[in-house]
Amino acid sequence: MKKFSQKFKTGVSVAAVVVALVGVYGFRKLQALAADPTGEKDCGPAVGRAEQGKIDLERIKAIAPLPGVKWSQLGGSINDASCLDKTEIYGVVEVHSVDDIARTLAFARDNKLSVTAAGVRHSMGGQAFRKGGIVLDMRGFNRIVLNENTRSVTVQPGATWHDIQNVLHPRFAVRAMQSTDIFSVGGSISVNAHGMDHQAGALAKSIKSMRVMLADGSLRNVSSTENKDLFNLVVGGYGLFGVIVEAELDIADNLVYQTGRRVMDYREFPALFANEIEKDPNIGLMYGHLSTAPSTFLKEMLLYTYTKVDGTDFKRAPLDEPSGTKLRRLTVNLSKQGPLFQELKWLSEKHVEHRMEACTVTRAQAIGSAEACLVSRNDPMHDSVLYLRNSLPDDTDILHEYFIPRREFASFVDGMRKVLTDNKTNLLNASVRIVHQEDNFLTYSPEPAFSLVLYINQTTDEEGNRRMKKATEELIDLTIAHKGRFFLPYQLYYSRDQLQRSYPQINDFFAAKRKYDPSELFTNTFYQKYAS
Known part of the structure; x- marks a missing residue:
């Protein structure tokens, strides 16, 4: 009965929020903000990339087709999740076997073409393709x-x-x-x-x-x-x-976890992590969200934890997508419209959203309706974020990520707040995660760090790109000043000097690439821009 009562109260809270929003903003506008996407978003020609020119389609047609390999596209263009990197390419090969890859690489070598491998293309700077190249569609x-x-x-x-x-x-x-x-x-x-x-x-x-x-x-x-x-x-x-x-x-x-959450001051987080979370082996998953509301911008923090529960008498529900996609999409898209809605989004995250989460694990023998909310390890990560896809024209959402030494966290957040405020950046979400020292060659984390993942809305016109470029450059300078590194799968607004200062090993990385691939068969827009 208590669970039904909680759900009923949650439903009333959500309904009250929706009714209030309808009165403030208008029903038709809300419908557009909640609408499902109708297909791939087309932002038009990529701004500032006129130098790409046109691909010679006649040359493409003149080259003999590749036997035994399926081309899903010849000529034309491709884009990534940013919708800002439309690039003309030679074509796309559908990969279904190792032989498909081998034949395509031989074809590219014979015809002096470049090759990139692409999956769902959620890198946002052309890392999965380049002008005039062949794209291996690995999906x-x-x-x-x-x-x-x-x-x-x-x-x-x-x-x-x-x-x-x-x-x-x-x-x-x-x-x-x-x-x-x-x-x-x-x-x-x-x-x-x-x-x-x-x-x-x-x-x-x-x-x-x-x-x-x-x-x-x-x-x-x-x-x-x-x-x-x-x-x-x-x-x-x-x-x-x-x-x-x-x-x-x-x-x-697939362990069973009890969900937990707390609201805290962002400055308390490093000590809390070091003294409590890092020392508790039973906390299996965790992440934080910093406030995007103007009144508490990057000052309040919601910390989510998943703590292991002992016992074997549990039944795990089948995996399913989170519910309330349209309401979630509406909440995200409304937060793009101004301070009032940014405040409402943060209030929703603090007081409403957790009541909508499904408790997917139950005991084989129920011990009471007041039992804490339990989930399996798979559940919190089984989210295809369908609510982030929308049908809004001239609008896109961009990821940034910065890796900051743990001792520098509070100071970096203070600097980030100033950069984003000064540039009037429309920040939709700011997550905090944990990274250890990573030993791969082009490491983003040469020492233990906190990761700050920013999800930013921008318009797709020249002004939107100009403002994003300026904010990105300033955030990277801030990161370097705090002895951190920025993540490379995103927009290519940084200079060669910024890349070199953040990744001192970058020239050795490019030299190793030419050792293993002297003809530079494998390339992408990132390599094309920074390795020349």
């Missing part, structure tokens, strides 16, 4: 094999974490992945992604081994013990050293 190369005896899963690079979780659930769970499940394994390895598990570290630490096809078509087995140098270059190497054709990953038990 159909996605077999998943569970190895129960070795407690691992063997996957092809196009598999998404969503699909992997569906194979592992209910007994097993992913050890390391992002906080959402939309990404492909190949893409995640190529950026050395990290997520909610503050104990597991980034993805590199859960990779048992990989098979990689090099530019000459040969296959190499790589791991932390075999061909270690190449392993450390491929992990976080942005696809510049070869094509991942298979990876074996460690998996974890």
Whole structure:
């Protein structure tokens, strides 16, 4: 009865919020803000990229077709999740086998073309393609094999974490992945992604081994013990050293967690993490959200924790998408409209959203309706964030990420608040996560750090890009001043000097790339801009 009462109260709270919003903003506008997307968003020609010119389609047609390989596109353009990087390409090959990759690489070598591998293309600076190049669409190369005896899963690079979780659930769970499940394994390895598990570290630490096809078509087995140098270059190497054709990953038990949350001052977080969370092995997952409301901007922090519960008498519900997609989308899109709605969004996160989360684990024998909310390890990461996709024209949302030494956290947040306020940046979300020292070659974390993930709204016109560029440059300078590093899978607004200062090993990285790929077969827009 108590759970029904809580749900009823939640429903009343949500309904009250919606009614208030209708009165303030108008029903038709709210419908547009909550509407499902109708397809891929087209932001038009990429601003500031007129120098790309036109691809010679006649030359493409004149080259003999590649036998046994399916082209899903010849000529035309491609884009990434930012919708700001529309780029004309030679074509897209659908990959379904290792032979498809080998044939395409041979074709590219013979015709002096470049190649990139792409998954769901959520990097936001052209890291998955370049002008005039061939794109390997890896999404159909996605077999998943569970190895129960070795407690691992063997996957092809196009598999998404969503699909992997569906194979592992209910007994097993992913050890390391992002906080959402939309990404492909190949893409995640190529950026050395990290997520909610503050104990597991980034993805590199859960990779048992990989098979990689090099530019000459040969296959190499790589791991932390075999061909270690190449392993450390491929992990976080942005696809510049070869094509991942298979990876074996460690998996974890699908433990049961009790959810927890608290509101705190952001300055309290480093000590709380060091003295409490880091020392408690039972806290399996955690992350923080900083306030985006003007009244408490980047000062209040919501800390979410998932604490292990002992016992075996639990029933795990099937994995499902979070409910309330339209309401969540409406809340996010309203927060783009001004201070009032930014305040309402933060109030919603503090007082409403957690009441909408499903408690997916129950005891085989119920012990009372007042029992704490329990979830399995898979549940909080099984979120395809459908509410972030929208049909709003001339509008896009951009990710940034900054890795800050833990001692510098509060000072960096203070500086970030000033940069974002001065630039009138429309910050939708600011997450805090944990990263350890990472030993891959192009590491973003040479020492333990806090990761700050920013989700920013901008218009897609020249003014929107100008403002984003300015804010990005200032945030990177701030990061460097705090001895941190910025994440490279995002927009290419930084200068070569900023790249060099943040990543002192970048020239050695490019030199290693030319050693393994002297003809520079594997390339992308990032490499094209900064390695020349």
